[in-house]
Amino acid sequence: MRSEKIFQILLFFFIFTTLTIVVGIVVSLVTTSSPIFIKYGLDFVFSSVWNPVKESYGILPALLGTLITSTIAISIATPLAISLAVFSSEIIPQRFRSLMNSISDLMASLPSVIYGLWGLYVLAPILHNYLMLPLHNYLGFIPLFSTKPTPTNLFTAGVLLAIMIVPFASSIIREAYTAVPYNLKEAAYSIGMTKWETVRTMLGYIKSAIFAGLFLALGRAMGETMAVAMVVGNILNIPKSLFDMGYTISSLIANQFPNAEAYEYMVPALYGGATILFLIGLVINLVGLYFIKKVMIKG
Amino acid sequence: MNKRKLKEKIMLGTISLLATISAIPIFMIIINIYSEGLRYVSLSFLIDFPPPPIGGKAGGIGPALAGSLILMSLALMIGGCIGFFTGLYLSEFSHTKLAQYTQLFLQIMVEFPTIIIGLFAYSILVVPLKRFNAFAGAFALSVVIIPYIALNVREAYKSIPYSLKEAALSLGISHPKAYLRVLLSAARRGVLTALLIGMAKAAGETAPLLFTILGTSFSYFEGLDKPINAIPLLIYNFALSPYERWHQVAWGASAILLSIILAIFVISRIVVKEVKI
Amino acid sequence: MTWAIEVNNLNVWYGDKHILKNISFKIPKNIIFAIMGPSGCGKSTLLRAMNRLLELNPHARVEGQVRIDGIDVYNDNVDITWVRRQFGMVFQIPNPFPHLSIYENVALGPKLNGLVKNKSQLDELVKQALEQAYLWDEVKNDLKKPASMLSGGQQQRLCIARALALKPKIVLMDEPTANLDPVASSKIEELMLELKENYTIIIVTHNPQQAARISDYVAFLYMGELIEIGETSMVFTRPRHELTEKYVVGRMG
Numbered sequence: 010m011r012s013e014k015i016f017q018i019l020l021f022f023f024i025f026t027t028l029t030i031v032v033g034i035v036v037s038l039v040t041t042s043s044p045i046f047i048k049y050g051l052d053f054v055f056s057s058v059w060n061p062v063k064e065s066y067g068i069l070p071a072l073l074g075t076l077i078t079s080t081i082a083i084s085i086a087t088p089l090a091i092s093l094a095v096f097s098s099e100i101i102p103q104r105f106r107s108l109m110n111s112i113s114d115l116m117a118s119l120p121s122v123i124y125g126l127w128g129l130y131v132l133a134p135i136l137h138n139y140l141m142l143p144l145h146n147y148l149g150f151i152p153l154f155s156t157k158p159t160p161t162n163l164f165t166a167g168v169l170l171a172i173m174i175v176p177f178a179s180s181i182i183r184e185a186y187t188a189v190p191y192n193l194k195e196a197a198y199s200i201g202m203t204k205w206e207t208v209r210t211m212l213g214y215i216k217s218a219i220f221a222g223l224f225l226a227l228g229r230a231m232g233e234t235m236a237v238a239m240v241v242g243n244i245l246n247i248p249k250s251l252f253d254m255g256y257t258i259s260s261l262i263a264n265q266f267p268n269a270e271a272y273e274y275m276v277p278a279l280y281g282g283a284t285i286l287f288l289i290g291l292v293i294n295l296v297g298l299y300f301i302k303k304v305m306i307k308g
Numbered sequence: 309m310n311k312r313k314l315k316e317k318i319m320l321g322t323i324s325l326l327a328t329i330s331a332i333p334i335f336m337i338i339i340n341i342y343s344e345g346l347r348y349v350s351l352s353f354l355i356d357f358p359p360p361p362i363g364g365k366a367g368g369i370g371p372a373l374a375g376s377l378i379l380m381s382l383a384l385m386i387g388g389c390i391g392f393f394t395g396l397y398l399s400e401f402s403h404t405k406l407a408q409y410t411q412l413f414l415q416i417m418v419e420f421p422t423i424i425i426g427l428f429a430y431s432i433l434v435v436p437l438k439r440f441n442a443f444a445g446a447f448a449l450s451v452v453i454i455p456y457i458a459l460n461v462r463e464a465y466k467s468i469p470y471s472l473k474e475a476a477l478s479l480g481i482s483h484p485k486a487y488l489r490v491l492l493s494a495a496r497r498g499v500l501t502a503l504l505i506g507m508a509k510a511a512g513e514t515a516p517l518l519f520t521i522l523g524t525s526f527s528y529f530e531g532l533d534k535p536i537n538a539i540p541l542l543i544y545n546f547a548l549s550p551y552e553r554w555h556q557v558a559w560g561a562s563a564i565l566l567s568i569i570l571a572i573f574v575i576s577r578i579v580v581k582e583v584k585i
Numbered sequence: 586m587t588w589a590i591e592v593n594n595l596n597v598w599y600g601d602k603h604i605l606k607n608i609s610f611k612i613p614k615n616i617i618f619a620i621m622g623p624s625g626c627g628k629s630t631l632l633r634a635m636n637r638l639l640e641l642n643p644h645a646r647v648e649g650q651v652r653i654d655g656i657d658v659y660n661d662n663v664d665i666t667w668v669r670r671q672f673g674m675v676f677q678i679p680n681p682f683p684h685l686s687i688y689e690n691v692a693l694g695p696k697l698n699g700l701v702k703n704k705s706q707l708d709e710l711v712k713q714a715l716e717q718a719y720l721w722d723e724v725k726n727d728l729k730k731p732a733s734m735l736s737g738g739q740q741q742r743l744c745i746a747r748a749l750a751l752k753p754k755i756v757l758m759d760e761p762t763a764n765l766d767p768v769a770s771s772k773i774e775e776l777m778l779e780l781k782e783n784y785t786i787i788i789v790t791h792n793p794q795q796a797a798r799i800s801d802y803v804a805f806l807y808m809g810e811l812i813e814i815g816e817t818s819m820v821f822t823r824p825r826h827e828l829t830e831k832y833v834v835g836r837m838g
Contacts, residue, residue, distance in 0.1 A: 012485075019393065020396065021397075024397045027391075027413075027414070030454070033432070034417075041431060089326050090330070092326035093327045095323050096327030097327065100324055100327075112331060115334065116331075116334045119334075119566075120513065120565060123562055123565060126543055126559070130547075131337075172333045203316045205315065208320075208323075228419045229419065234422065234423040238544075259515075266518070266519055286424070298415055469680070471676055471678055473641065474641065475744070477641060479698070479747070479751060480694070481694070481698060485697050493682075493685070494683075494684055
């Protein structure tokens with residue numbers, strides 16, 4: 010009887026430790042960042058001036074950078090992730106499936122600093138020479154491509170993020186796809202559907218899972234720090250085109266924090282950035298989890 | 309009918325093409341990292357101190373490698389313990405409100421930007437001690453891996469058939485014995501996978517270390533209250549430095565880190581594949 | 586006369602559903618006692634209320650007494666693991682621990698409960714339990730092999746051996762033959778008749794023929810109520826209650 014009691018206390022102890030940590034993270038974010046919101050209010054979010062010497066902090070350029078890079082990433086990743094999921098569960102011959110899934114899972118588990126190093130020295134030059142320069146030269150009149158690109162910029166960061174989130178999103182979609190009841194597939198073929206038409210029907214059936222995968226992947230893209238910090242350019246400007254160098258909130262924190270203690274309000278400002286990032290991420294992930302829940306109820 | 313056939317061909321072709329495109333980077337990354345990095349790797353690379361930016365010996369990543377191993381084991385000990393018991397609670401008390409809310413929190417925490425966890429560890433362990441320290445880094449890594457381990461351990465215990473749980477308790481043994489001596493071995497594959505996922509995370513995460521361990525490589529481990537270096541942090545710092553020599557060390561270090569991740573990955577595949585019962 | 590088990594005013598709820606209503610009975614030792622009734626009548630719940638396995642279900646609530654050797658298993662001072670050791674339990678679906686060897690499946694209970702002092706004692710106990718379960722001759726050369734390699738009937742006898750290794754007073758069997766073929770079933774029934782020399786056996790079955798074949802005492806449970814209980818020969822030849830009569834002659838599923 011005693012060991013039962015001790016065991017229960019032990020379990021409670023650990024679960025409270027976990028809860029304390031979660032709550033502690035939120036509390037430390039809010040309390041440390043509160044001075045910046047008290048001093049600047051919404052100006053902190055909508056101002057584009059970041060000048061620590063004058064103690065004026067506006068997060069808008071970094072916020073835009075986060076939104077732009079993650080939008081690029083999710084736009085590229087959506088067709089790729091869906092295709093990868095369909096390909097590995099429907100098109101590729103059975104015996105290669107587990108290999109294909111292993112490759113995709115391996116991709117999802119590579120450290121972001123490795124993506125960063127590769128993005129900086131391999132991907133960025135390739136994109137620069139073969140995609141961004143031609144786009145700028147021939148289509149430079151379109152505002153999106155108007156800046157003369159350097160290898161590291163918002164676009165490079167967006168593409169690298171897309172590469173990183175595809176396997177993650179695709180694994181969620183794949184799981185739902187393979188869980189579709191077999192008789193549904195049989196029914197589709199039995200009324201004379203072609204393979205593509207069947208695939209399209211199944212994709213419609215797992216719509217919620219696709220949304221879930223994409224939203225959770227979007228959340229990851231927004232929070233990703235290291236890889237982005239290595240290829241985004243790290244310049245605080247309101248971006249005028251996709252090829253501008255920029256910052257994201259997380260890369261701003263990564264780069265600026267080491268010298269933040271030297272200024273009065275920089276630490277609160279960076280925690281403020283983290284708070285905003287946290288709130289955006291929270292909403293996006295809750296939406297993602299909502300869709301996952303829908304999938305589970307259906308399945 | 310012909311138009312329909314054509315559409316079929318085009319759509320399936322597009323899907324295959326896009327899928328191939330999305331798989332290309334992983335091969336490029338592995339090939340690039342090893343072809344660039346392996347040439348700098350030798351036994352002394354694993355032991356030596358990093359080289360000066362210009363001149364001197366070729367150098368290595370000794371302190372960072374040692375630091376990474378220390379941080380990984382500490383994180384696995386702390387995060388593994390908390391995560392395991394939290395996961396066990398989530399599985400066996402899943403009807404309680406406490407478990408349901410904790411699970412939701414953890415599902416959100418898994419997706420937390422890890423840099424926020426770095427800031428948290430900075431606030432509670434670096435600021436009060438007034439010094440960057442190894443323990444703060446290990447703590448931050450533990451926090452990163454807790455939700456992964458807890459949620460996976462929960463899955464592992466949930467997947468044990470109810471009849472086996474009844475059988476275990478019908479033997480007249482206490483709950484701790486049932487969960488840790490009998491059912492743990494039934495769930496061992498899932499639990500081991502959870503720990504391996506945690507290990508891979510702890511090996512590769514960089515953002516939680518940025519503001520916690522400083523990343524100096526002047527000496528080997530000096531104590532948990534002193535700064536320390538880790539491989540991913542070294543890669544980040546050296547890759548962004550202006551020195552060619554340090555870029556080379558970053559590539560070499562990446563080859564080592566990639567090998568560690570690949571090794572963990574292969575082991576976890578073997579664990580999962582182990583003869584199904 | 587001391588009774589093997591006495592149940593007094595036992596009530597069980599799942600949430601607000603009243604599953605067992607005011608059940609009371611007592612049965613003597615060294616007999617086979619069958620609890621029969623249509624599915625959903627509460628038979629399995631009654632069995633699990635005896636060894637308090639019901640507490641695995643967080644929504645279950647129990648009131649009343651279950652006494653073995655005069656001790657109420659629901660008394661606050663009684664250790665739940667002691668209670669479960671007084672009963673060996675065999676389940677509807679054979680559930681040996683599939684990841685453990687045949688030997689380990691039987692040895693686990695005595696080992697974890699500290700019933701043996703050394704390896705040779707344990708070996709002896711395992712052998713004895715397997716012999717009692719009529720399984721020894723079939724597996725004595727394969728003790729190290731995983732339990733999952735056995736056939737369904739063998740797995741069920743392994744589960745019986747696992748239960749016997751704890752040296753229980755009472756063996757609870759929850760439809761032990763429901764998932765077995767006729768040959769394997771008859772082997773289990775034969776085994777039960779042998780076992781009652783040393784144990785009291787309580788078996789739940791939805792098959793009245795089985796109850797008639799093997800039991801000494803029988804109870805009929807319907808919608809959570811104990812309709813009738815008595816010596817098997819009496820209940821089957823001269824049932825006192827109309828519902829029982831309908832059930833035993835097979836006019837009610």
